[in-house]
Amino acid sequence: MIRAAGACEMLSCRRPIEEATGASGPSGSGCDGFACGEVAPTEGRNTERASRERKGAEVWNPDATRLRSGTIRESGRGQARRREALVRRFLSVVKWVGGIGLIVVLVCGGGMAFLYPTLSKTLKEQRERAMGPIVEVKTVEKGDLTRTISAPGTVKPKTEANITSRVSATIIRLPFEEGDTVKVGDVLVELDSKEVKAELAAAEARLLAQRASLKSAEASLAAEEAAILGTKASLDKALADWERQQELFGSGDISKAELDVYRATLDEQRASYEARLAGLKGSEANVEAARAAVLQSEADVARAKENVEYTIIRSPMNGVITRVDAKVGEVALGTITNAGSVIMIIADLSEMLVEARLSERDVARAKEGMGAKVYINGFPDRTFRGTLRRVSIQSQRGEDGATFFEAEIVLHLDGDRSMFAGLTANVDIEVENLEEVVVVPSQAVLDKRVEDLPEKVRSTSQVVDKDRTFASVVFVLDDRKVVMRPVRVAASSLTSTAISEGLEPGEKVVVGPYRALRELEDAKTVRLPEDEKKEDEGRPGETEVAKDGGETGAGEDDKPAQSEEKASSPEAAEEESTAGEAHASTAG
Known part of the structure; x- marks a missing residue:
């Protein structure tokens, strides 16, 4: 190598x-x-x-x-x-x-944000079940209880008048507006009178003509009466001649032919007289007809004069104009026999009433003179007093098909003129008053089946009627536990119940909340709102301590974790190895 x-x-x-x-x-x-x-x-x-x-x-x-x-x-x-x-x-x-x-x-x-309310609620419910439900209690006291029956109604004035027109004519003047006060005789509406005045003139002309006809008929009757007198005289003379000639014929002084001539004359005069009588009756009838025509014409004239007067509509009462439904220039429709469209409404607001609808179940308990409390929707912060003045004895049927009896309650406004007609109201008629009785909130009294009552409660209580299906009970607080106590109810209203037996003043009864009341049992442990408040005051401190300890522990654990992460990283080890090799090469 x-x-x-x-x-x-x-x-x-x-x-x-x-x-x-x-x-x-x-x-x-x-x-x-x-x-x-x-x-x-x-x-x-x-x-x-x-x-x-x-x-x-x-x-x-x-x-x-x-x-x-x-x-x-x-x-x-x-x-x-x-x-x-x-x-x-x-x-x-x-x-x-x-x-x-x-x-x-x-x-x-x-996920935690979505589940937190449910989890928190579940944990809270579990804690409450373990520690007992939170209830509200109230000390039993004596007081007065008024038993009432309720009915819906509508506020109305004592007297109300619909102003309509009795003639059809154009409205030319409306002196008053809605809300104005008027007195008896004030002109409310002025109609155009030209047409009705023309009708009056025509009726007067017809009256003059009928009167002239009457005079003519009366003159004809007088002539007939005079003529019949002459005819009657002729008839009497012919009859006398006939009787005398009969005597002469009987004595043989005259012949039969001469006697027949007198008989014919008598018959002729009699026929003429009868004709005159018939003519006289016809003249009398004509006179009667003429007189009737005159009377009719006089009535037409009188009616036409009234129509002229009807073009000026005056106030029939003292009151306030509550509504105006017409305008100047519109045609007011109406006739003498049929009232036309309503032009305006006048109401006497000095005395206001409430027309209430009593149900069939309550009408027998309502008596005239009973007091009442009236709640009017237009005055939510006020309660008005009233007196029941009248109860209808005939039922009526409403638009929904329900049967009701109308009752009239007089409002005691004490000179207050701020009331409005047509407001919706609810009436509580006081049918019974109890004084100095034990009174508890109605929600505190529960109906339990007698068979579901604890054996101890059912056997020891003198109030429970074992022959009845339900018994009224309350829960009395006794050293953080509740005791089921049967009671006898004397009377009840929407908010309060009078107890005649089973409770004494000074005892504390559970009055809510309703859900907790329904789930209460005899000898069950409960908590009061002040207990929950104390628990809430102690809970934030524990949470803060736990939070501080958690943060401190996390800080201490971060350092070794970071060191371990750095030491265990293969890329960091390789980088350190490479840097060491380079440093060694450079040094060599």
């Missing part, structure tokens, strides 16, 4: 050849293929290269030294490139690991 000094012919390597060619390379060619990763040249070329370098070293020994120095410098740059490549690989791995770690952190953090 030939020793040679110089550099490897692979330009990307530039490593010095320190031993004989073929002795250090993996293929036996003299090139350190494992160190640089290049493919070793063939054995012939390596031998020739070694021969040339040997000759050059014998001739130019100082140059060879410089050549080796240059080779060492070139070798240092190659090592730097290797280190940069290793750093890039290391940073790439760090980026991938960091990205994956960030994704894991985001996923886990989102």
Whole structure:
């Protein structure tokens, strides 16, 4: 084997050849293929290269030294490139690991953020079940209880008038607006009167004509009466002549033919008289008809005059205009017999009522004179008083098909004129008043099946009626435990219940929350709100201590972890090894 000094012919390597060619390379060619990763040249070329370098070293020994120095410098740059490549690989791995770690952190953090409320709620419920539910208690006291029945209603004025027109005419003036106060006799609406005045003139003309006809008929009747008097005289003379001629004919003084002439004259006068009588009756009828026509014409004139007056509509009462539904220029429709469209509404707001609808179940308990509390939606912060004045005895059916009885409650406004008609209201009619009784919130009284009561409670209580299906019970607080106590209810309202037996003033009963009440059992341990407050005050301190200790431990553990990570990194070990080799070569 030939020793040679110089550099490897692979330009990307530039490593010095320190031993004989073929002795250090993996293929036996003299090139350190494992160190640089290049493919070793063939054995012939390596031998020739070694021969040339040997000759050059014998001739130019100082140059060879410089050549080796240059080779060492070139070798240092190659090592730097290797280190940069290793750093890039290391940073790439760090980026991938960091990205994956960030994704894991985001996923886990989102999952924890989503699950935390549920987990927190579950843990809290488990803790509460272990320590007992938190309940609210109230000391039993005596007080007054009013039993009421409720009904919906609507606020309305005592008196309300719809102003309509009795004639069809155009509106030419509306002196008042909505909200104005009016008095009896004030002009509310003025209609165009030209047409109705023309109708009045025509009716008066017809009246004059009918009166003239009546006079003519009366004159005809008078003439007929005079004529019939002459006819009656002629008939009487003919009858007297006929009777005298009959006597003469009986004595033989005249002949039959002469007697027949007098008989014909009598018959003629009688027929004429009867005709005059019939004519007289006709004249009388004409007079009656003329008189009726005159009366009719007079009625038409009177109606026409009223229509003229109806063109001026006046207020029938003192009140306030609550609504105006017409405008100037519009036609107000109406007739004498049928009221037309509503022009405006006037209400007497000095006394307001609530028309309530009582159900069939409550109507029998409502009596006139009972007091009532009225809650009006338009005044949510006020409670009004009222008195039941009337209850209808005839049922009505609403739009939804439900049957109800109308009740009238008078509002006590004490001179307050700020009430509005048409507001929705709810009425609580006071049907029973209990004074100085034990009163508890209605929510505190529960209905339990008698068969579900504990045997001790069911057997020792004098209040439980074993023949009934349900029994009313309350839970009384006794040294952090609750005791189921059967009670007898005297009366109840929406918010309060009067207890006639089973409770005494001064005892503490559980009043809520409702969910805890439903789950309570006899002799069960409970907690009060102040207990939870104390627990919440102690819990943050423990959390802070745990947090500080965790951070301190983590800080102490970080250092060895970092050292272990650095020592266990293969890239760092290789980089340190390469740096050591370069340092040794430079020193040599």
